[in-house]
Amino acid sequence: MATEPKNKPKPRKVPVQTRSRATVEAILEATARILEAEGLEAVTTNRVAERAGVSIGSLYQYFPSRDAILAELVRRMRLSMSARLMKASAEAQDMPLAEAVPRLMAAAVHQYETEPRLTAALEQAEARLPRDPDVLAERGKVREAMADCLRRRGVADPDTAVADLVAMTRGIVMMAVSGRSVDYGALRQRIERAAMGYLTYDASPVEGGG
Amino acid sequence: MATEPKNKPKPRKVPVQTRSRATVEAILEATARILEAEGLEAVTTNRVAERAGVSIGSLYQYFPSRDAILAELVRRMRLSMSARLMKASAEAQDMPLAEAVPRLMAAAVHQYETEPRLTAALEQAEARLPRDPDVLAERGKVREAMADCLRRRGVADPDTAVADLVAMTRGIVMMAVSGRSVDYGALRQRIERAAMGYLTYDASPVEGGG
DNA sequence: CCATAATGTGAGCAAATACTCAGCTTTCAT
DNA sequence: ATGAAAGCTGAGTATTTGCTCACATTATGG
Secondary structure (H helix, E strand, C coil): CCCCCCCCCCCCCCCCCHHHHHHHHHHHHHHHHHHHHHCHHHCCHHHHHHHHCCCHHHHHHHCCCHHHHHHHHHHHHHHHHHHHHHHHHHHCCCCCHHHHHHHHHHHHHHHHHHCHHHHHHHHHHHHHCCCCHHHHHHHHHHHHHHHHHHHHCCCCCHHHHHHHHHHHHHHHHHHHHHCCCCCHHHHHHHHHHHHHHHHHCCCCCCCCCC | CCCCCCCCCCCCCCCCCHHHHHHHHHHHHHHHHHHHHHCHHHCCHHHHHHHHCCCHHHHHHHCCCHHHHHHHHHHHHHHHHHHHHHHHHHHCCCCCHHHHHHHHHHHHHHHHHHCHHHHHHHHHHHHHCCCCHHHHHHHHHHHHHHHHHHHHCCCCCHHHHHHHHHHHHHHHHHHHHHCCCCCHHHHHHHHHHHHHHHHHCCCCCCCCCC
16 A cells, blocks of 8 residues: 555566456456546455456456556556557548648547546556556657657647647546536537647737736 | 545534644645645645644544545635636736736646646545535636636637636646646746637638648 | 366455544633 | 633554465366
């Protein structure tokens, strides 16, 4: 339960038989469902094991700690998001800005749209977890691809622009998700407006801005 | 540590002497410092008491639970933010959009700028806490004032616009805060660009944008 | 078959946590 | 000065948590 840094990433068994692979999946699935329904604090190892229908001992044969389960879920989500964004970037390669942006925004929103509560909880968990190098590397590639996309259209400082677009999108989606029900169609349109506005806005010289 | 709803908002003493008022402030201050340095999970009642230099018994004379301490901190932050935004709205009343928006954005960012990590932690705590009616009421007034500000300048659907602007701002600031060091001047400019872009973007068909 | 490895079990331990209580000290009004 | 009220104390309780371990069950290869 300590909040201390992970000083013991003890090695665990790797599941080789189909039975044990199913066990691992059941544990991850149970964790996701608890996260989704009750949030990060409700995820305890005993509860996960119970919900997964396996014993607590089995859980600890494949995951060295509670955080390791969360880390694996975070990892899968991030890699999935990266893959989706890479695909969208490739497809948007030759489109005009006004068509490329909606495509990229749709890809960025997809994960929140399909699993809003789970995604929010996983992002919260991610903040307290050590950075996953693979995730960082993939994210880097994605940002690069998206920045290229913008650079080709003459957007200034495309790296900052990508960071801002991602952040704006997350902000708007997270706020929507925290509310009751969401019209994702309207939401995507608003995000497209925010993105296109940001990208095309020309800060004309308003002097004496004090 | 339960995530269950608060079924026992047991009444506690109200501090009347200066000594006890100082105790209460010390408890809140200690909680803020722990939150800022180590995040939400590190906030335990025993640690707060120790850091505040008071006994655990004293803590429980003025706060019925751990969450009550967090709730009070959240409350103060939210009311302070609302007050600042109301003031900015009033001052921006008669300014043109290009001047009003920076003023409003500066007010919105101020809290994150002065206490970035604490603010992030408090927002995380807020998500798990019961809604404070006072905070909700003040927030409603603020949104109304800001929406009025926009409506006067002919912005369509000003309520949605305010919600989106707030969400975008939060998204960009939170992302910046999670990084190493932040240039808040540049940050404010980017947020102004996002806001102005959103507000002035005309989704007319831009043909042949290759 | 059977030896060996892989997998599964769950009672229970050590540590942490939220919170109480019985008694002590300080403040204050008179 | 004095009694009552306000404030303070911290060892202790009940519970929860992450996690281990000695042992039982199942699969696999020869």
